[in-house]
Amino acid sequence: MNVQTQIKRTAAEEALLAAFAERGTKLPGDAKVAERREEAVLLLQRGLPNRKVEAWHYTDLRRLLSAVPSFDAGGPAAPRAPLLEGSFVLPVLNGVATPPLAIDGVAVSKVADRLADGSLAPLLRLEGSDDTVSAINAAFAADGFVVDVPAGAEVAAPIELQNIQAGGQVHTRFAVTVGEGAKATFVERQAGEGDAFVSSVSHLQVEDDAEVLWLILQEQPEGANHLGRISLTMGKRAKVTLFVMNSGGKLVRQELRIVAEGEGSELRLRGVNLLAGDTHCDVTMVLDHAAPHTVSTETIRNVVTGRAEGAFQGQIRVARHAQKTDAKMACNTLLLSDEGGFSAKPELEIFADDVACGHGATVTEIEADHLFYLMARGIDEKTARGLLVKAFLAEVVEELENEQMVDALEARLNTWFAEHG
Amino acid sequence: MPAVQETIEQVRRIDVDQYKYGFETLIESDKAPKGLNEDIIRFISAKKGEPEWMTEWRLAAYRRWLTMEEPTWARVSYPKIDFQDIHYYAAPKGMTGPRSLDEVDPELLRTYEKLGIPLREQEILAGVRRSGEPSTLDGDGASDNVYQSGRVAVDAVFDSVSVVTTFKKELAKAGVIFCSISEAIREHPELVRKYLGSVVPPTDNFYATLNSAVFTDGSFVYVPKGVRCPMELSTYFRINERNTGQFERTLIIADEGAYVSYLEGCTAPQRDENQLHAAVVELIALDDAEIKYSTVQNWYPGDTEGKGGVYNFVTKRGDCRGRNSKISWTQVETGSAITWKYPSCLLRGDNSRGEFYSIAVSNGHQQIDSGTKMIHLGKNTSSRIISKGISAGRSNNTYRGQVSIHRKAENARNFTNCDSLLIGNDCGAHTVPYIEAKNSTAKVEHEATTSKISEDQKFYVMQRGIPEEEAIALIVNGFVKDVIQELPMEFAVEAQKLINISLEGSVG
Numbered sequence: 001m002n003v004q005t006q007i008k009r010t011a012a013e014e015a016l017l018a019a020f021a022e023r024g025t026k027l028p029g030d031a032k033v034a035e036r037r038e039e040a041v042l043l044l045q046r047g048l049p050n051r052k053v054e055a056w057h058y059t060d061l062r063r064l065l066s067a068v069p070s071f072d073a074g075g076p077a078a079p080r081a082p083l084l085e086g087s088f089v090l091p092v093l094n095g096v097a098t099p100p101l102a103i104d105g106v107a108v109s110k111v112a113d114r115l116a117d118g119s120l121a122p123l124l125r126l127e128g129s130d131d132t133v134s135a136i137n138a139a140f141a142a143d144g145f146v147v148d149v150p151a152g153a154e155v156a157a158p159i160e161l162q163n164i165q166a167g168g169q170v171h172t173r174f175a176v177t178v179g180e181g182a183k184a185t186f187v188e189r190q191a192g193e194g195d196a197f198v199s200s201v202s203h204l205q206v207e208d209d210a211e212v213l214w215l216i217l218q219e220q221p222e223g224a225n226h227l228g229r230i231s232l233t234m235g236k237r238a239k240v241t242l243f244v245m246n247s248g249g250k251l252v253r254q255e256l257r258i259v260a261e262g263e264g265s266e267l268r269l270r271g272v273n274l275l276a277g278d279t280h281c282d283v284t285m286v287l288d289h290a291a292p293h294t295v296s297t298e299t300i301r302n303v304v305t306g307r308a309e310g311a312f313q314g315q316i317r318v319a320r321h322a323q324k325t326d327a328k329m330a331c332n333t334l335l336l337s338d339e340g341g342f343s344a345k346p347e348l349e350i351f352a353d354d355v356a357c358g359h360g361a362t363v364t365e366i367e368a369d370h371l372f373y374l375m376a377r378g379i380d381e382k383t384a385r386g387l388l389v390k391a392f393l394a395e396v397v398e399e400l401e402n403e404q405m406v407d408a409l410e411a412r413l414n415t416w417f418a419e420h421g
Numbered sequence: 422m423p424a425v426q427e428t429i430e431q432v433r434r435i436d437v438d439q440y441k442y443g444f445e446t447l448i449e450s451d452k453a454p455k456g457l458n459e460d461i462i463r464f465i466s467a468k469k470g471e472p473e474w475m476t477e478w479r480l481a482a483y484r485r486w487l488t489m490e491e492p493t494w495a496r497v498s499y500p501k502i503d504f505q506d507i508h509y510y511a512a513p514k515g516m517t518g519p520r521s522l523d524e525v526d527p528e529l530l531r532t533y534e535k536l537g538i539p540l541r542e543q544e545i546l547a548g549v550r551r552s553g554e555p556s557t558l559d560g561d562g563a564s565d566n567v568y569q570s571g572r573v574a575v576d577a578v579f580d581s582v583s584v585v586t587t588f589k590k591e592l593a594k595a596g597v598i599f600c601s602i603s604e605a606i607r608e609h610p611e612l613v614r615k616y617l618g619s620v621v622p623p624t625d626n627f628y629a630t631l632n633s634a635v636f637t638d639g640s641f642v643y644v645p646k647g648v649r650c651p652m653e654l655s656t657y658f659r660i661n662e663r664n665t666g667q668f669e670r671t672l673i674i675a676d677e678g679a680y681v682s683y684l685e686g687c688t689a690p691q692r693d694e695n696q697l698h699a700a701v702v703e704l705i706a707l708d709d710a711e712i713k714y715s716t717v718q719n720w721y722p723g724d725t726e727g728k729g730g731v732y733n734f735v736t737k738r739g740d741c742r743g744r745n746s747k748i749s750w751t752q753v754e755t756g757s758a759i760t761w762k763y764p765s766c767l768l769r770g771d772n773s774r775g776e777f778y779s780i781a782v783s784n785g786h787q788q789i790d791s792g793t794k795m796i797h798l799g800k801n802t803s804s805r806i807i808s809k810g811i812s813a814g815r816s817n818n819t820y821r822g823q824v825s826i827h828r829k830a831e832n833a834r835n836f837t838n839c840d841s842l843l844i845g846n847d848c849g850a851h852t853v854p855y856i857e858a859k860n861s862t863a864k865v866e867h868e869a870t871t872s873k874i875s876e877d878q879k880f881y882v883m884q885r886g887i888p889e890e891e892a893i894a895l896i897v898n899g900f901v902k903d904v905i906q907e908l909p910m911e912f913a914v915e916a917q918k919l920i921n922i923s924l925e926g927s928v929g
Contacts, residue, residue, distance in 0.1 A: 054494065320847075335860075335861045335863065336861055337861055338861050340859075340861075341859035342858050343855070343856060343857040345853065345854065345855050345856070346852075346867070347852060347853045348851060348869060348871055349849070350843065350849060350850045350851065351848075351849045352843075352846065353844065353845060353846045353873045354873050355843075355873070356870075356871075356872050357870065357871040358868070358869060358870040358871070359852070359867075359868070360867060360869070361854070361856050361867040361868075362864075362866050362867070363863060364863070364864045365861045365862055365863075365864075
């Protein structure tokens with residue numbers, strides 16, 4: 001009958017709740033923050049989402065997150081050399097932010113302090129019953145950085161936010177505001193060692209006429225479980241390029257929550273997902289076109305080898321008043337292994353009539369004709385395949401205007417191929 | 422533009438008359454008492470004179486159904502259905518199954534004539550009443566349609582019973598069995614037992630399970646080995662009685678090398694309350710067989726305020742069981758207050774092919790959540806999905822489809838194209854495809870677009886002296902052309918007209 005039986009909690013669910021019971025009171029934050037944390041735990045008490053929860057259709061977190069480690073990292077973590085030379089580096093090591101660096105005109109503070117005074121409490125709010133990444137993070141978030149780029153400023157060098165751990169459990173927050181007309185480049189670096197359990201939530205508020213390039217580089221070791229989320233809000237005529245590259249981790253969920261709030265704002269989202277071994281990688285995007293004349297393009301390219309499983313869910317919503325929206329999304333996958341798999345769910349949800357929206361999704365093996373073309377010119381099969389896969393991905397990488405960044409990313413593609421190609 | 426405004430007004434005035442099949446047949450009927458329990462199921466089973474195994478099959482489904490919950494994942498909203506407030510069986514008095522036409526209540530024959538479905542074979546064959554000739558009955562009766570071409574055998578289902586099946590003898594000559602499912606359970610139990618529930622198991626989903634417990638009538642088709650069915654087969658469903666649900670069950674089997682084309686039509690009277698229609702359709706294609714299934718769904722959609730209309734919760738699934746088999750679904754959805762329907766193909770046999778062509782038009786307060794599933798299991802299987810959604814008024818139209826390439830489905834191929842057209846600013850169009858590939862030799866392509874009729878297109882047509890409303894109809898017809906082409910010819914004409922009627926009054 002329709003009687004809801006008490007859910008039997010999994011080991012991971014038990015461990016998360018036990019950890020909160022033990023640590024909850026010791027985490028930084030005033031009464032308001034504590035209240036938000038309680039709300040988050042309430043959601044966790046209802047259990048982790050399984051595939052019946054639509055937003056988690058391809059990532060059964062309840063099943064896949066089999067255990068969570070203790071908070072003890074087991075060793076020190078060291079900051080990494082920045083991706084782009086000359087960057088300002090702001091590292092969070094084993095969940096603790098290092099003393100903030102002085103950056104010209106840019107205000108940087110520690111999340112721990114801003115939780116203690118309660119000023120970050122509103123950011124810990126959840127966005128619905130399936131917002132599990134935010135919930136896990138909100139319950140345990142202890143540190144990170146708050147960065148404010150003032151109006152009109154043009155930051156001289158990229159700012160690299162690093163979240164590095166040596167193992168254990170880490171829950172980090174970043175909150176970045178880019179003021180009116182300002183320009184800045186950010187690299188969000190997720191890396192470490194060991195079988196860590198990491199959650200990292202970033203907030204990026206881009207004000208009117210500001211321009212931002214934000215690169216997420218997730219290169220966790222193969223034993224780590226990583227739950228990431230970025231929540232991006234764009235003001236009028238704001239221009240944002242969001243680039244996501246996933247090339248590691250065991251269980252990876254990267255959520256991209258974007259609201260084009262200001263009229264005339266433009267988003268360019270590019271993603272490269274390199275999946276090998278036993279990785280399960282899920283990139284889930286929800287994009288709201290909430291104002292007229294907003295433009296967005298999304299291109300996601302995936303390469304699947306080994307026993308890896310990948311998923312992309314991309315939902316574009318167009319509000320009733322968001323007339324003249326132009327949104328185009330493509331998700332292309334090269335499935336190179338019969339043991340791997342890829343699932344795509346590109347969704348359109350449209351309430352305005354004067355729009356041009358489209359999406360495309362493909363899953364294929366390398367085109368035999370292309371391979372033949374190269375091999376007919378005396379290139380051996382392995383090299384030819386490598387060239388074609390690289391060309392498939394480079395197309396997306398090379399769209400970036402920042403040459404230094406293109407070089408750095410292509411170097412990473414090469415390293416990955418050397419290992420998994 | 423005053424001229425256009427005038428047209429809109431005109432259309433608004435005739436609004437309610439748009440649904441021309443909304444009349445009611447006043448006929449006495451036998452009904453089971455309201456509500457659902459094991460006794461009702463035994464009652465239905467007894468009425469149909471079913472063997473013991475069938476009754477048990479139904480009861481097992483019912484017991485299972487009690488443990489299930491109504492699905493809520495579709496993008497449709499409606500007040501909770503009280504399943505105890507429905508008559509699960511209603512039949513014109515004295516009717517328990519098809520019989521000779523002389524015994525059928527003339528009121529019923531009149532109904533079908535009004536709907537444009539002639540049931541008297543000799544009349545159809547002799548062309549007694551040619552199209553255009555005034556009907557012997559009053560009122561404007563039948564229009565030209567596929568049913569009068571003389572090339573279609575019809576099984577007419579009225580509420581819970583099949584009234585008559587035409588051309589049975591002629592079909593029997595070719596070895597084709599075409600009868601109501603109740604008759605098949607009695608006459609051909611070996612076939613029914615072998616195939617019933619083998620594509621949509623009784624435990625499949627909430628509505629399919631309910632259907633398995635209480636289904637009342639529907640059609641049964643068996644095309645033997647190597648036979649190409651000599652004419653189009655068709656079932657015409659009519660809900661008439663108040664507070665009833667219609668639970669039809671259709672089972673079509675194409676044996677090795679057989680071919681059959683099947684059409685389904687449906688209408689219901691205009692009423693303020695909602696009516697439930699939960700059907701299950703199972704298709705089975707064996708080696709080298711082909712089944713073509715076309716639907717023009719025109720249940721009463723409710724009035725302009727969104728009051729009344731049919732809830733259409735349907736499970737349709739085809740099983741390409743044999744090698745080189747092919748199943749093709751074509752649907753034109755213009756009716757129903759709520760549609761929840763995903764005609765699917767299980768591509769089990771090597772080299773089998775599934776096709777899905779759909780036009781879904783929603784206007785007023787209609788809600789459509791429809792699409793397909795293509796499950797590739799065999800080698801070299803291919804599928805093609807073309808879906809065209811048109812939303813107008815305050816309606817919501819969702820395409821929800823799944824393409825799944827399983828591990829062993831080598832060289833599977835899929836192409837999907839779903840386009841949505843929005844007319845007006847109070848409606849919504851949504852696309853939710855699920856694409857899953859687990860074999861590297863698979864080739865899956867999906868594309869979707871959403872747009873409105875562009876000013877340029879409209880200007881181009883209107884510039885040539887065509888009024889706005891007609892211009893829109895013309896553009897819409899162009900938009901849906903890919904699908905219309907897949908329909909049998911006479912059906913295509915009807916579908917085109919239907920789309921135009923459905924969109925009337927949506928310009929503004």
